[in-house]
Structures are given as C-alpha cells and as structure tokens.
Amino acid sequence: LDEAAMKETERRLGRLTKPPGSLGRLESLAVQLAGIAGATVDRPPRKAVVVMAADHGVCEEGVSAFPQEVTGQMVLNFLAGGAAINVLARQAGAEVVCVDIGVKSEVAHESLLVRKVRAGTANLARGAAMTRDEAARAVEVGIGLAEELAARGIGLLATGEMGIGNTTPSAAMLAVFGELDPAEAVGRGTGLDDEGLRRKYETVKRAIETNRPNRDDVLDVIAKVGGLEIAGLAGLILGAAARGVPVVIDGFISTVAAIAAVRFAPIAREYLIPSHLSEERGHRLALRELGLEPMLNLEMRLGEGTGAALAFPVIDAACNVLSQMATFDSAGISEG
Amino acid sequence: LDEAAMKETERRLGRLTKPPGSLGRLESLAVQLAGIAGATVDRPPRKAVVVMAADHGVCEEGVSAFPQEVTGQMVLNFLAGGAAINVLARQAGAEVVCVDIGVKSEVAHESLLVRKVRAGTANLARGAAMTRDEAARAVEVGIGLAEELAARGIGLLATGEMGIGNTTPSAAMLAVFGELDPAEAVGRGTGLDDEGLRRKYETVKRAIETNRPNRDDVLDVIAKVGGLEIAGLAGLILGAAARGVPVVIDGFISTVAAIAAVRFAPIAREYLIPSHLSEERGHRLALRELGLEPMLNLEMRLGEGTGAALAFPVIDAACNVLSQMATFDSAGISEG
Structure with missing residues (x-):
C-alpha cells in the first residue's frame, strides 16, 4: 500500500472539525482506501x-x-x-x-x-x-x-x-x-x-x-x-x-x-x-x-x-467527510 | 403499538424471496415501524x-x-x-x-x-x-x-x-x-x-x-x-x-x-x-x-x-425490501 498517500489522508483527517480519531472506522477506511488507490479517495467509488x-x-x-x-x-x-x-x-x-x-x-x-x-x-x-x-x-x-x-x-x-x-x-x-x-x-x-x-x-x-x-x-x-x-x-x-x-x-x-x-x-x-x-x-x-x-x-x-x-x-461516508467537512482553520474553531 | 400492523408486516416479510427471518434486524425494524405507524411502512420516511x-x-x-x-x-x-x-x-x-x-x-x-x-x-x-x-x-x-x-x-x-x-x-x-x-x-x-x-x-x-x-x-x-x-x-x-x-x-x-x-x-x-x-x-x-x-x-x-x-x-433498507422484493409466488421459487 502507498504509505505516502495514507499519511497525507491521515493529515487531512486530522484537520477536520472533530476530535482526532473520533470518526473511528470511517477514518481507518479512508486511510486504507488511500493506501490502495495511491491517493486520497474523497469521492465515493463506483x-x-x-x-x-x-x-x-x-x-x-x-x-x-x-x-x-x-x-x-x-x-x-x-x-x-x-x-x-x-x-x-x-x-x-x-x-x-x-x-x-x-x-x-x-x-x-x-x-x-x-x-x-x-x-x-x-x-x-x-x-x-x-x-x-x-x-x-x-x-x-x-x-x-x-x-x-x-x-x-x-x-x-x-x-x-x-x-x-x-x-x-x-x-x-x-x-x-x-x-x-x-x-x-x-x-x-x-x-x-x-x-x-x-x-x-x-x-x-x-x-x-x-x-x-x-x-x-x-x-x-x-x-x-x-x-x-x-x-x-x-x-x-x-x-x-x-x-x-x-x-x-x-x-x-x-x-x-x-x-x-x-x-x-x-x-x-x-x-x-x-x-x-x-x-x-x-x-x-x-x-x-x-x-x-x-x-x-x-x-x-x-x-x-x-x-x-x-x-x-x-465507505461512502469515509470518502465524503474528506471532501465535504470543514477544517479547524476554515471554520474558525479552537483546537483542544 | 399496533399488533395487527405488526402481524401483517411479519406476514409480508415471510412471503419475500429469502429464508424466513434471514434479514435479521431489517425484519425486526420493519415490524417495529409498522407497530408505530399502525400500517406497513414500505417507503423510507422523511x-x-x-x-x-x-x-x-x-x-x-x-x-x-x-x-x-x-x-x-x-x-x-x-x-x-x-x-x-x-x-x-x-x-x-x-x-x-x-x-x-x-x-x-x-x-x-x-x-x-x-x-x-x-x-x-x-x-x-x-x-x-x-x-x-x-x-x-x-x-x-x-x-x-x-x-x-x-x-x-x-x-x-x-x-x-x-x-x-x-x-x-x-x-x-x-x-x-x-x-x-x-x-x-x-x-x-x-x-x-x-x-x-x-x-x-x-x-x-x-x-x-x-x-x-x-x-x-x-x-x-x-x-x-x-x-x-x-x-x-x-x-x-x-x-x-x-x-x-x-x-x-x-x-x-x-x-x-x-x-x-x-x-x-x-x-x-x-x-x-x-x-x-x-x-x-x-x-x-x-x-x-x-x-x-x-x-x-x-x-x-x-x-x-x-x-x-x-x-x-x-432503516431505509427495512422499508425498501417490503416494497421492492419479489415473493416466492411472484418469482416462482420453491420453498424449503
């Protein structure tokens, strides 16, 4: 699997407006899909x-x-x-x-x-x-x-x-x-x-x-x-x-x-x-x-x-959060 | 809850082309929704x-x-x-x-x-x-x-x-x-x-x-x-x-x-x-x-x-199977 794509997806997940890791399996799925595809997968696949x-x-x-x-x-x-x-x-x-x-x-x-x-x-x-x-x-x-x-x-x-x-x-x-x-x-x-x-x-x-x-x-x-x-x-x-x-x-x-x-x-x-x-x-x-x-x-x-x-x-949800959720910066939200 | 509506939904579920009860929670949800609504719920609710x-x-x-x-x-x-x-x-x-x-x-x-x-x-x-x-x-x-x-x-x-x-x-x-x-x-x-x-x-x-x-x-x-x-x-x-x-x-x-x-x-x-x-x-x-x-x-x-x-x-799936699945009769399938 593509380690760089997985790291990049983890980084993107970490910027979204939620406590780190709180989307559980959605996050691990997103990382797995990225590792398989060689890039972040932020649209539901066919x-x-x-x-x-x-x-x-x-x-x-x-x-x-x-x-x-x-x-x-x-x-x-x-x-x-x-x-x-x-x-x-x-x-x-x-x-x-x-x-x-x-x-x-x-x-x-x-x-x-x-x-x-x-x-x-x-x-x-x-x-x-x-x-x-x-x-x-x-x-x-x-x-x-x-x-x-x-x-x-x-x-x-x-x-x-x-x-x-x-x-x-x-x-x-x-x-x-x-x-x-x-x-x-x-x-x-x-x-x-x-x-x-x-x-x-x-x-x-x-x-x-x-x-x-x-x-x-x-x-x-x-x-x-x-x-x-x-x-x-x-x-x-x-x-x-x-x-x-x-x-x-x-x-x-x-x-x-x-x-x-x-x-x-x-x-x-x-x-x-x-x-x-x-x-x-x-x-x-x-x-x-x-x-x-x-x-x-x-x-x-x-x-x-x-x-x-x-x-x-x-699995669709794992993709959609990556493309549709706001980040702490974009939404102006304080981090823990 | 409406017992008659629940029984009717159970009866409909029993005619669908699948082993009895094999849709598990989808079936019990369908029965619960019927009991609440007072009629079979075969369309996803708003x-x-x-x-x-x-x-x-x-x-x-x-x-x-x-x-x-x-x-x-x-x-x-x-x-x-x-x-x-x-x-x-x-x-x-x-x-x-x-x-x-x-x-x-x-x-x-x-x-x-x-x-x-x-x-x-x-x-x-x-x-x-x-x-x-x-x-x-x-x-x-x-x-x-x-x-x-x-x-x-x-x-x-x-x-x-x-x-x-x-x-x-x-x-x-x-x-x-x-x-x-x-x-x-x-x-x-x-x-x-x-x-x-x-x-x-x-x-x-x-x-x-x-x-x-x-x-x-x-x-x-x-x-x-x-x-x-x-x-x-x-x-x-x-x-x-x-x-x-x-x-x-x-x-x-x-x-x-x-x-x-x-x-x-x-x-x-x-x-x-x-x-x-x-x-x-x-x-x-x-x-x-x-x-x-x-x-x-x-x-x-x-x-x-x-x-x-x-x-x-x-929950949508529990509703959709009721309206969209074939029955043993309609599909001409032998029962066990």
Whole structure:
C-alpha cells in the first residue's frame, strides 16, 4: 500500500472539525482506501456486487433447508431485480453482476454472465467436489471478472453468492484452513433444525476424512471440499487486489473465500473491507482467521452480498467527510 | 403499538424471496415501524437529525479536551454545513435541525432555532446544574420541537448534540439512574488523558455527593446533574413517541437522554431505534439499561448524531425490501 498517500489522508483527517480519531472506522477506511488507490479517495467509488452462483452435489446428503433447484430460480430472481441484494444494491447505488460459474440447470438471460466451469460440484462427502483443474479454472473466472470490472471503472467490489448447500463446503474449508473441529464451523445455514445440523456436521466430518485435503495447498482444499462460487470469489479478490480495487466481504461463505484468497496471496488481506457479522455460526471464527472486525451487526444470514451492500454507505461516508467537512482553520474553531 | 400492523408486516416479510427471518434486524425494524405507524411502512420516511446545543458550567473543572467556546463555534459550523453530521445527514437524505437550547454565547443565524432556556448550566460539581423549572422547560422545548417536526411531515427523527463537557453530566445521570460506580460511567470524551479522566471521575463523584439527586425523580436528576441539551433530547423522544414518530438514538449522551425519557414514560422505549456502539466508556452500560443492542460498531466517539445518521440506510433498507422484493409466488421459487 502507498504509505505516502495514507499519511497525507491521515493529515487531512486530522484537520477536520472533530476530535482526532473520533470518526473511528470511517477514518481507518479512508486511510486504507488511500493506501490502495495511491491517493486520497474523497469521492465515493463506483460500486458493483458480484454474485457468483453454483450448485453443490452435497445437497443429496440433506444439508440444506431448501431444494437444489432454488439456486437457478434465484439467479433468475437476481436478473429480474427482485432479490434482497437487488434492493440493497440499488439503494446503495451499486450494480449487481450475476455470474453462473456452476449452476446445475441451464439458466438463460441476456444479463447473466455465463462462466460455467461445471454443472455443480460432486458430492464432497463421497469424494472430491471437483478436479484440481476445475478449481483453478473457477479461480481464474474470478480473476478475469475483477479485471473486466476494474477496466469498466468499478472502484469498489463486494462479494456475493448463491448456491443451495454452500455453507457446507464453506464449513469444511474453514475447518481445514483453521484446523478447527467441524462442529465449530458448521451452522444452520438457511434454517436447519437440530437433526439437520447434526447431519451437516457428520457430512463435513466425513468430507474431510474421506478427502484428506492438504491445508497448505489452497487449490487442493478448494477442489476436494470447496465450491465453484467460493473458488470464483477467491479469484475475484485476487484479481481485485492485483488491479488495486478494494473488496467488501459479505458473510460466512464470502469470508471463507477471502481466507482462500489470502492463503494464495497474503497481500490480498490489505484489500479486504469487512462488513457485517452474520448469524451463521462459523462467521466469527472465519473473520478472526483474517483478523477482521465486522462493522455491522444486523443478525442477518442471507448471503447474496446483502451484508456487504449495507456497508457501502459507511465507505461512502469515509470518502465524503474528506471532501465535504470543514477544517479547524476554515471554520474558525479552537483546537483542544 | 399496533399488533395487527405488526402481524401483517411479519406476514409480508415471510412471503419475500429469502429464508424466513434471514434479514435479521431489517425484519425486526420493519415490524417495529409498522407497530408505530399502525400500517406497513414500505417507503423510507422523511428524516431529520435534531442537534441540540448547550454549554456546561462544569467545564471549569477541566473535564474536557476542548475549550468551552467550541460549542458556539460548532453551532455555526452545523449551520454552514461543514460538520460531520452535515455530511452524513446529506448523504442519508436527512435534514439537520440545529437548536440553541443553552449555549453560553449568543449565536445568530437565520437557520438556528433559538430556544435558549439559560446560557449554559451552572457547575454541577458545586451545586445544581439548573433549577427544576429550567429542567422542565428544557424538556418541553424538545417535546414541542418533535410536534413541530411531525407536523411538517418528518417520519423519522435522530438525536444529536453538541456541548463541550457534556459527557460529564451524562456520566453523572447514568451513574444515578443505573446505580453505578461513577468509574463505570466516566470515559475519555473527546480525548482526555489519564490525568483528565481521573479529574472527571472525581468531578462526577463530587457532583453526586453534593447534589444527592433522587433517582426516582427524573426532573430532579436532570436539574441537579444534567444538561440542557440532554433534557431537550429526552423531551424530543417523549414528543416523538406521543406523535408516533420513531427516534434513532446516537451515542452516549443521546442514550442517557433516552434513559431519562423512558423513566418519564416507559412506553417511549418502543419508539427507540439504537444505532451504533460508541467508544465512550459508559455507552454499553447505557444501552444495556434500555435493553437495546447496537447495529453498528464503528469505533466512533463524535456525537452530533453521526452514529444515528449512519443507521438511516439500514432503516431505509427495512422499508425498501417490503416494497421492492419479489415473493416466492411472484418469482416462482420453491420453498424449503
């Protein structure tokens, strides 16, 4: 990150009519954005939420409260503008970019980016979710997309996802990367009951025992117990970091993707902006793995990028105070 | 609150394309707003941040990092649009209403509401901050203002304040209402060092010992160890509740004002919407006193209503999902 730009932004923040540091995270965000951009960022950036959609063979183990066909149905809902992420992105002035990176069904729509690596993963409880080559291609989809969006002038990305069953591979990946007991990583997803939760825990445990992923080999972890949209989001973060674009991280699944990205390239961590703390059990541990503190606590557990979209106004505020607030000198105010 | 409107809103939320309850606080906010309004609120309300300004005689004890004249200087900054609250309110589409309820100096500006009860409080470490009659009049200023704003069509209020030294009376009021050791209620305010913090603690302790406020008599507590802007905000909340207008509560000082309002009229609690958790030491305890959970954790400690303004988009989102999201039926999506 650009130290000089960060220092200059700190200096500007220190002249604004407020006690030093009293805008808290708004100030640290402003400094981070400057470090990434190489100059003070005093106008809200153009924003996009990337929603990567894919299916999961592990659904046949009964690990989700919703049937698998909902993935494709929700993709159409995103494209029609009727999902929660559409509403929240619209309110925040962000566009929604929807990507089919591995939906089982064929979804056709003029606004859908079709980058399908395969039509859903295999059941990770019985073998690898995908091949190593497929995992690499899914990561590359994300890298390429970040480059396209950066070239189009997007200055701030947010991660979103849709994939019935995708908290199961996320929990497995978190357990492997964090060397955790799967029980700490497995949660109720969209609304499992106690019996479903127990089944999901057994499934994650079996997936790790069966596949024995090598935690020091990120592609191996993704291929064996991951998901296509998770791989795609990890790639999106890597591509964004490479292009100097910060990325707002949504909930549990997105945070696991961010862990994978940071394992690929530790510098990617400097480009991450946390958003909310999800209700999904493993999210707190996933954030801790990255050393990130959430800014919002809204008891949400929807995914799609909804928590990230609600953090956009905080980031806009960090930019707006820099250009719109008076200084002690300009306002004639005594300093402490 | 209107139970039928709340049930109807719950029913509508249950039909939207998301797992039941997965929008967390957005859903509970939507239900609360419906209960207050007596009907589903599916359009963002017109918003205003009321910034009440007043001075504090206790400043002569050296309890603030800033000189007292800053209160009046900042009032001019609010009116010129250069303070943090102006920037954040503008971004959220809210107006800023600035009230001189007790600034020591004469401030003149066509947009300033002058409702001065007295030119700053007396030093509460040496006697009562104000008379009981003055405390009552300050509360009435707030009640009257809420009525005026409701009549102008404002559907959502936020509390803000400016008053160099005002975390000292707030800490004293919190200690009295919550029967706390003053050490738990006293914090660094705008940036006291350890020596200043010790002095502030001694001041609050002395104020309570000298004045012996009766914790069961709200006006007595305000008059003896309170502040004019704190009294005014308590009144604003009472007036808002009486007119069916919800109020977003900012940080430490605003939350103490909310405690006073709820001691006056317990029903007022149902009209409160918490916003952020401030860095000021006593804020967590003040929120706990009201049983409120903050939605934002931005490490801010500025006041002015800045934390409340940053919560406005969350409330707008709660309204927008109701009018803009598709239902399971309309989108043809399978339910779990």
